[in-house]
Amino acid sequence: MKSFQEDFYLDASHPLRRLSRNVRLIGYILQVAFLWLVEGGRVRRAVLRARETREPFEIDHLGD
Amino acid sequence: MRPKDPPPATYPFAYRNPPRSGNAVNGLGEQEKSLARPVFHSTGRGGGRQSLDWAALDLLFNFLTSPGCFWQVLRTLWQRRLYVGPVARARVPADDTAAMAARIKAEAKRLGAGIAGVTTLRDDALYEGYPRPPYKYVVSIGTVMDRKEMEHVPQSRGAREVMRTYRRSSRIAIDLAAYIRGLGWPAQAYADGEDLIQIPLALAAGLGELGKHGSIINKEFGSNFRLAAVLTDLPLACDAPVDIGVDDLCTRCRRCELDCPPDAILDEKQMVRGVEKWYVDFDKCIPYFAMTEGCGICIEVCPWSEPGRGPALSEALIAKRRKENHESD
Numbered sequence: 464m465k466s467f468q469e470d471f472y473l474d475a476s477h478p479l480r481r482l483s484r485n486v487r488l489i490g491y492i493l494q495v496a497f498l499w500l501v502e503g504g505r506v507r508r509a510v511l512r513a514r515e516t517r518e519p520f521e522i523d524h525l526g527d
Numbered sequence: 528m529r530p531k532d533p534p535p536a537t538y539p540f541a542y543r544n545p546p547r548s549g550n551a552v553n554g555l556g557e558q559e560k561s562l563a564r565p566v567f568h569s570t571g572r573g574g575g576r577q578s579l580d581w582a583a584l585d586l587l588f589n590f591l592t593s594p595g596c597f598w599q600v601l602r603t604l605w606q607r608r609l610y611v612g613p614v615a616r617a618r619v620p621a622d623d624t625a626a627m628a629a630r631i632k633a634e635a636k637r638l639g640a641g642i643a644g645v646t647t648l649r650d651d652a653l654y655e656g657y658p659r660p661p662y663k664y665v666v667s668i669g670t671v672m673d674r675k676e677m678e679h680v681p682q683s684r685g686a687r688e689v690m691r692t693y694r695r696s697s698r699i700a701i702d703l704a705a706y707i708r709g710l711g712w713p714a715q716a717y718a719d720g721e722d723l724i725q726i727p728l729a730l731a732a733g734l735g736e737l738g739k740h741g742s743i744i745n746k747e748f749g750s751n752f753r754l755a756a757v758l759t760d761l762p763l764a765c766d767a768p769v770d771i772g773v774d775d776l777c778t779r780c781r782r783c784e785l786d787c788p789p790d791a792i793l794d795e796k797q798m799v800r801g802v803e804k805w806y807v808d809f810d811k812c813i814p815y816f817a818m819t820e821g822c823g824i825c826i827e828v829c830p831w832s833e834p835g836r837g838p839a840l841s842e843a844l845i846a847k848r849r850k851e852n853h854e855s856d
């Protein structure tokens with residue numbers, strides 16, 4: 464396995480490496496945007512509601 | 528300036544199981560010198576995001592971001608792919624390190640940085656357990672925020688300007704790193720919360736001094752700027768830390784302390800991992816910081832941040848200190 468990696472090592476500046484980095488980054492950004500759109504709205508609403516009713520919104524489950 | 532209608536420090540959220548105190552993680556009261564431990568923001572590349580004690584609040588902070596801020600965050604993320612790149616084969620000699628440092632700083636300013644300085648990579652900028660970046664020198668750069676926008680902290684408008692400045696500073700770091708690689712020397716941009724602590728680097732690079740509010744104060748721009756860095760192997764002459772009289776004022780002034788809604792700013796220096804320095808109570812500041820999209824009241828109310836005031840203030844403080852020292856001799 465090690466020799467396979469050595470044989471096919473691509474420098475960080477290689478176009479294929481850059482392409483794979485871009486694809487991974489696009490995937491990550493889409494994931495973040497999707498989460499923010501879906502979860503962000505829910506969380507913002509919960510926080511606003513909690514501000515009005517003064518019943519604290521529990522954040523523990525967010526880190527799970 | 529005075530903050531406009533900051534929300535009171537009562538929180539719409541609560542922990543069922545409160546996390547370990549962030550002050551304990553930060554090493555408040557520890558006499559031994561040691562590396563910093565990540566607790567809140569981190570890309571988690573070293574230890575894994577989930578292991579951070581305050582990860583849940585960090586996530587909440589991200590979800591509470593307004594659309595304008597979030598758009599800036601996405602654009603900054605997209606820029607991340609440019610932090611590294613190819614190094615030119617022909618290497619420009621750098622025997623005159625002072626001339627090279629001046630050239631790099633001039634280029635940083637041409638790219639839009641307000642201030643730039645050079646130092647070496649230091650241990651106090653690293654997190655425990657995270658890989659050490661493989662570079663020797665650091666170009667620390669400060670990008671100035673629009674003061675008119677920042678007068679709106681802690682509202683969304685101020686937060687948007689903060690995120691816009693982080694995007695701009697990451698772009699400047701990217702372009703500066705590319706410029707250095709064009710000279711034939713390896714260089715990498717470190718911006719936007721990469722796992723490197725920017726303030727100790729900026730202090731060592733002479734960008735300013737640490738203020739009571741826990742942020743860096745520059746003679747010209749106060750605390751109204753954001754940091755980024757370029758790490759490189761290009762040999763550069765280093766700058767020395769500066770003394771502009773920040774401690775002289777902070778020991779007498781209480782502006783940030785009084786204006787901080789959750790009373791997080793401590794009025795005396797604290798021992799933090801073997802170094803005595805100004806310290807902000809993490810457990811009080813961060814929940815308010817999260818609720819208000821990044822707060823920022825303390826850095827904007829600071830007299831140093833008022834445009835045009837810093838140089839005269841520094842001169843007066845240093846002159847006063849000289850006079851006092853002279854009288855006591």
Ligand code: SF4
Pocket residue numbers: 738739740776777778780781782783784828829830831
């Ligand atoms: S507001 Fe006053 S005490 Fe606070 S950092 Fe600025 S000068 Fe120091």
Ligand code: SF4
Pocket residue numbers: 740786787788789790791792807811812813815816821822823824825826
């Ligand atoms: S950022 Fe933190 S320390 Fe500064 S005013 Fe806001 S809550 Fe206080």
